[in-house]
Amino acid sequence: MRRFLVFVSLLLIACSPSWEESPYEVYYIDGTKTLGYSLGEGGYIGRIDEPVNITANEKFISVYACPYKACGFYYIDKIKDHKFAEHDEFVFGPYTNEQFIRLVKKLGLPSISSE
Numbered sequence: 001m002r003r004f005l006v007f008v009s010l011l012l013i014a015c016s017p018s019w020e021e022s023p024y025e026v027y028y029i030d031g032t033k034t035l036g037y038s039l040g041e042g043g044y045i046g047r048i049d050e051p052v053n054i055t056a057n058e059k060f061i062s063v064y065a066c067p068y069k070a071c072g073f074y075y076i077d078k079i080k081d082h083k084f085a086e087h088d089e090f091v092f093g094p095y096t097n098e099q100f101i102r103l104v105k106k107l108g109l110p111s112i113s114s115e
Contacts, residue, residue, distance in 0.1 A: 059078055072095055
């Protein structure tokens with residue numbers, strides 16, 4: 001019985017999001033890790049696949065991600081984003097490290113590393 005409880009506890013921890021700032025969460029579906037917009041009750045709209053590092057401020061989310069095994073820097077404009085918006089209206093990238101550093105200074109994006 002004790003082993004069963006430990007197993008269930010570990011399973012629940014593994015299913016919980018690894019990063020969350022409402023309404024955004026990292027979730028897993030079929031082994032793919034995705035940063036998405038939560039609609040509630042387990043529903044999501046995907047924003048960026050395979051995030052590695054995420055940081056946010058009041059206006060933006062900065063993401064270092066490796067979708068399709070091609071790593072780059074991205075950002076989400078939280079002010080423009082909503083559940084009915086088109087993806088290309090508020091998700092920008094990929095950018096190289098040098099390009100992203102310039103955007104951090106220009107737009108006030110939160111700094112992020114590739115680690």
